[in-house]
Amino acid sequence: MxxxxxxxxxxxxxxxxxxxxxxxxxxxxxxxxxxxxxxxxxxxxxxxxxxxxxxxxxxxxxxxxxxxxxxxxxxxxxxxxxxxxxxxxxxxxxxxxxxxxxxxxxxxxxELPRLQAGGLILMDMDSTAIQIECIDEIARLAGVGEQVAAVTAAAMHGKLDFAESLRNRVALLKDAPISILDQVAADIPLMPGLTDLVSTAKAAGWKVAIASGGFTHFAGVLQRNLGLDHIESNVLDIDGDHLTGKVNGRIVDAKVKAETLKVLQERYQVSDKQTVAIGDGANDLPMLKAAALGVAIHAKPVVREQAQVAIRHMNLEAVICLLQAGDLIAKA
Missing domain, CATH: 3.30.70 (Alpha-Beta Plaits)
Known part of the structure; x- marks a missing residue:
């Protein structure tokens, strides 16, 4: 036939x-x-x-x-x-x-990593592991939503330096009550397929981590709820019960994300062929290119064009399909 x-x-x-x-x-x-x-x-x-x-x-x-x-x-x-x-x-x-x-x-x-061989998945958080940009949601509650969202969009399209844009956006949050962080954290919409991807990967011996230009307040919620092995993200400076408009410590930018992949790969003794990175913004590109398999999910045009794999219609279940395809190829 x-x-x-x-x-x-x-x-x-x-x-x-x-x-x-x-x-x-x-x-x-x-x-x-x-x-x-x-x-x-x-x-x-x-x-x-x-x-x-x-x-x-x-x-x-x-x-x-x-x-x-x-x-x-x-x-x-x-x-x-x-x-x-x-x-x-x-x-x-x-x-x-x-x-x-x-x-x-x-x-x-x-070539493809194999699900059953174990490995490392490192993913962005905002608009990748979850369906929102947390800083935009904080800004909306703080009354500066439009200003912050415009800068976020430009940064994700690669039109602005990420670290500088983050400092500028966080500065607009000065004196906002920290209670709005808990408001956002209480209702984080997960990207469809995230829970299945994490549980499937961890059952097969994978380490799963987040490297985010977003904030630890929210990445920590995902780590606790999903059992993530590591989070690398930014820390908002707080004075009493208000934000100061500053970020503590180094900013997790494109360079830090790619470095985190290598650090975790060495820490967990993962083969070069068994690393996966997932992201959507321009600041994810070095991380995607450093991994054995770089997956752009619902990504900005510049990322979709350069990424090894670009997922436009499916969600994170696509990564499970790719890893199971690796098993299928190896066994045939």
Whole structure:
């Protein structure tokens, strides 16, 4: 059966596939083959993943002059993943997948960390692990929301120096009551998939940490609730029951985030091939580039363009799919 004749639901493909191994789509149908040497892998992921997505990607790979194979699809919850092996790793294919007008996500990498091998996940907090920018929420309650939000947006798009922009934003919070910190902390909306990602990773022996340009007051809540192994974040200066408008100690900027990845990797004795970084803003790029797998989640354009993997539609469950794809490839 050619790919064009496969059922519309990826779940229904499995009855037509061998139980395991590597496959090829040919004019004669689906054939099991020995695992070829692959220098790249494409992951197509999404609850609405359909044969036409796979067919279009296979055509693009072949038009680029690469041989390809297919691994048996698998699901994480309701999200299906199809992994295609390619005979080369292509930056052009990476960019092609990033700009497709699909309701699914696609990525092309040279290799993937393995979930069952353990490792280190280091993620940004604001707009990555959680759905808000905490400083914007504090500012809103303090009556300076519009001024602070505008600076936050510019910094996340890489238009301002992060450390300077943070000092300027925090200065606007001078004399705000510290009670507003607890108001924000009491109702932090987690990024969908965060809890599953942390529990799945820790069950497989991974260390999970946060490196945030945000504040310890909120990162500490996540650490306590999720059992995170480490947090690296900024400390707001307080005088009595009010903010002073200053930050204590060094500011966690792009350089510090990348350094934190290396420090934790050494501390936990994690292989270079088993590090994952996740972020959305320009100050996350050095951290993403330092990891074996850098994942941009709902990211700003400059980050989406430069990141190894850019997730536009899914949430943090995409990282579980990527790590399980690493296991699938290794076992095939």
């Amino acid at each position: 050619p790919i064009s004749a496969l059922p519309e639901q990826i779940a229904d493909w499995l009855v037509h596939f061998p139980a395991s191994g590597v496959l090829q789509f040919t004019d004669r149908g689906i054939e099991a083959v020995d695992k070829p040497e692959c220098d790249g892998y494409v992951m197509l992921m999404g609850a609405t993943l359909a044969p036409e997505h796979v067919a279009a990607t296979l055509k693009q790979i072949r038009d680029m002059g690469m041989a390809t194979c297919c691994f048996v699809p698998f699901a994480v919850g309701e999200v299906w993943t199809v992994v295609l092996g390619t005979s080369a790793h292509s930056s052009d294919l990476m960019q092609w997948l990033k700009v497709q007008d699909w309701s699914i996500d696609g990525a092309h990498v040279a």
